[in-house]
Amino acid sequence: MERCGDRFCTLPDDVVQHILGFLPALDVVRTCLLGWRWRQLWRFVGSLNRFIRQVLLLRDPGAPLDECEFDLRGYSRLYGSCPDLWIRHCTMHRVQVLQVRLYAEERVKLAGWSLISQRLVRFELHGLDLEESFLDFSSCPVLEDLKITNCLLDADKIVSRSLKHLEITGCELCWQFVPTQISAPSLISLQLDDYVGVTPILESMPLLEKASIKLGQNNEEYCNFCDNRGSGECTCDMCHIY
Missing domain, CATH: 1.20.1280 (Monooxygenase)
Incomplete structure (x- = not known):
C-alpha cells in the first residue's frame, strides 16, 4: 500500500x-x-486540453469525455485523415464540447460522412476543408453553438434544427457563384465575417435576435465601383446575378 x-x-x-x-x-x-x-x-x-498522439486511444472506453480540444499550432504539415478519427472517437465517448484547430499548409478534408452525436453541444472548427455531408448536423439534436474559422465550406447547405449560435469567420464559401443555404430555424445569433465567396441564402429564422454580416474586398460580391458610387451603369457580374 x-x-x-x-x-x-x-x-x-x-x-x-x-x-x-x-x-x-x-x-x-x-x-x-x-x-x-x-x-x-x-x-x-473528463477534459483533455491538448492532444498528443495515442492519448485518446489509451483512455478507458467507458469513461465519458466532456470536453476535448485539438490545437495543432506549430504543425505545418499533417498527413492522413487523423481529424476524422479524432472526431469519431470523441463522439463515441459522448463529448459535449469539441474544438478542432489545425494550422497546416494545406487544409485537411473532412468528407464522406455525417456527424452523429446525441451529446455534442458546442463545436469549433479551424483550418479544415468541410464538405456538404459533414455540414449536415441533423443527427446532432442538442448542438447549439457552431464556430467555423478559416475553413473551406464546399457545401450547398448547412443544416441544423437545434443550432442557436452560428459564427463563420475567414472562410471560403462556394466559389462558383452558388450560394450556400443555411437552414437553422432555431438560430438566435448569426455572424458572417471576412468570408470569400457568395453570401449564403438564409432560410426562415423566426427566433433570430442578432445578426452581423461583413463583406471584405476579397468577397465575390464586393464591387469596388459600386461601393465607391461610380457613375453610370455597373457591368460587373455580381451586380446582376440576382
Whole structure:
C-alpha cells in the first residue's frame, strides 16, 4: 500500500480527475509516474486540453469525455485523415464540447460522412476543408453553438434544427457563384465575417435576435465601383446575378 505524502492522497478519485482536467494532456499522462494509484486515474479524466498522439486511444472506453480540444499550432504539415478519427472517437465517448484547430499548409478534408452525436453541444472548427455531408448536423439534436474559422465550406447547405449560435469567420464559401443555404430555424445569433465567396441564402429564422454580416474586398460580391458610387451603369457580374 502506498504511503500518503500529500493532500491528494486524501481526495476521492473523481475530485482528483476533475483537477487533472485543467492540465494539458501531456502533463495529465505524466502523472502516471507518481505512483500506483496514478497509473489509472488519467484514463478517466473528463477534459483533455491538448492532444498528443495515442492519448485518446489509451483512455478507458467507458469513461465519458466532456470536453476535448485539438490545437495543432506549430504543425505545418499533417498527413492522413487523423481529424476524422479524432472526431469519431470523441463522439463515441459522448463529448459535449469539441474544438478542432489545425494550422497546416494545406487544409485537411473532412468528407464522406455525417456527424452523429446525441451529446455534442458546442463545436469549433479551424483550418479544415468541410464538405456538404459533414455540414449536415441533423443527427446532432442538442448542438447549439457552431464556430467555423478559416475553413473551406464546399457545401450547398448547412443544416441544423437545434443550432442557436452560428459564427463563420475567414472562410471560403462556394466559389462558383452558388450560394450556400443555411437552414437553422432555431438560430438566435448569426455572424458572417471576412468570408470569400457568395453570401449564403438564409432560410426562415423566426427566433433570430442578432445578426452581423461583413463583406471584405476579397468577397465575390464586393464591387469596388459600386461601393465607391461610380457613375453610370455597373457591368460587373455580381451586380446582376440576382
